[in-house]
Amino acid sequence: MENGEGVVKKFCYINRKAPYGTIYALESLEVVLIAAAFDQDISLVFADDGVYQLTKGQDTDGIGMKNFSKTYTALGDYDIKKVYVEKESLEERGLSAEDLQALKYEDEDDDWAEKDSLFVVGREDLVKIIDEQDVVLSF
Amino acid sequence: MATLHTVNKSPFERNALESCLRLAKAGSAVLLFEDGVIGAMRNTRFSDKVTQAMNDFxxxxLGPDIQARGLDNDKVIDGIQVVDYNGFVDLTTEHDTVQSWL
Amino acid sequence: MKFGIVINEGPYTHQASDSALQFVKAALHKGHEIFRVFFYHDGVNNGTSLGVPPQDDRNLTLEWSGLAEKHGLDLVVCVAAAQRRGVLDEDEMGRHGKSANNLAPGFRISGLGQLIEAGIQADRLVTFGD
Incomplete structure (x- = not known):
């Protein structure tokens, strides 16, 4: 790693926009994939319309854009294990956890058992999670 | 750890201010700038909500953005402090983290 | 104190670049250090030298270039975002077989790692966007 070796900060990527209408979701994902190589403590937050980034069954054939939704399911391979979705944002939009893709990672400390990396959290918990961060990037 | 939250959109256009007030921890600071200054004005549909939020935040x-829009510091909700760019910089150094509600 | 600045929108359509410029000027005036200004999303368009705004308007690219020259700022344009939007330096022009390049003086093209590094190195990361 160039510079900053040994420093571990808590990085949080907050996503509040739906995919495809603007490029923010895709380019946020590109940052996260690069960030994974820096050995920092990474959390992803999806709130407001950002929850739509994680929906199952996205099909972009009809709009001529690349469907990047499968990349979220690969986040576990990048050692990204903390993906938080605001419960109230889902409910306000008539969605539930079942509408979202399953995100998993393999726990190397537990014989590579497959574990959930997506957590639906209530507003009060999310406030605490965001407040603990050192660096917050918003998309 | 105290965070400075920045909001640059009018509450009439986006939910950035609403989301910020919902997800920021009590005790945090919020700076309204660019079109976000509209959220600091008295007698709008959002004034009561912002006044209420001052119990927690x-x-x-940002004054220059108020003046640029033909508004007046006199129209800012009582208790909201007007700062210039120097004040903006000071707010970022006085808080541990800066979070932009884009 | 050491600042990292992120600019996520291009010039003129959004106020982001103007606000960032005012912020950076104030921070420098107060004796703070600007570790890096990172241009992402449409923010990479701040780095094109081909903009010709009306004479009575500000030229944001020139403003950034001037500030970089005067204060030794590190203005980094994200390579992936820049390639999408047609902001190229001479190397990129050659690599992609393009006939022109347009990166303004004082800017350099580099990877997203530069953004993460700014987050690690800077005491505060301040983002300007839409």
Whole structure:
């Protein structure tokens, strides 16, 4: 790693926009994939319309854009294990956890058992999670 | 750890201010700038909500963005502090983290 | 104190670049250090030298270039975002077989790692966007 070796900060990527209408979701994902190589403590937050980034069954054939939704399911391979979705944002939009893709990672400390990396959290918990961060990037 | 939250959109256009007030921890500071200054004005549909939020947050507004929009510091909700760019910089150094509600 | 600055929108359509410029000027005036200004999303368009705004308007690219020259700022344009939007330096022009390049003086093209590094190195990361 160039510079900053040994420093571990808590990085949080907050996503509040739906995919495809603007490029923010895709380019946020590109940052996260690069960030994974820096050995920092990474959390992803999806709130407001950002929850739509994680929906199952996205099909972009009809709009001529690349469907990047499968990349979220690969986040576990990048050692990204903390993906938080605001419960109230889902409910306000008539969605539930079942509408979202399953995100998993393999726990190397537990014989590579497959574990959930997506957590639906209530507003009060999310406030605490965001407040603990050192660096917050918003998309 | 105290965070400075920045909001640059009018509450009439986006939910950035609403989301910020919902997800920021009590005790945080909020700076309204660019079109966000509209959220600092008295007698709008959002004034009561912002006034209420001042129980939990210190709210600031960037003066140059108020003047640019033909508004007046006199129209800012009582208790919201008007700062200039120097004040904006000071707010970022006085808080541990800066979070932009884009 | 050491600042990292992120600019996520291009010039003129959004106020982001103007606000960032005012912020950076104030921070420098107060004796703070600007570790890096990172241009992402449409923010990479701040780095094109081909903009010709009306004479009575500000030229944001020139403003950034001037500030970089005067204060030794590190203005980094994200390579992936820049390639999408047609902001190229001479190397990129050659690599992609393009006939022109347009990166303004004082800017350099580099990877997203530069953004993460700014987050690690800087005491505060301040983002300007839409």
């Amino acid at each position: 210190s709210i600031y507004v």
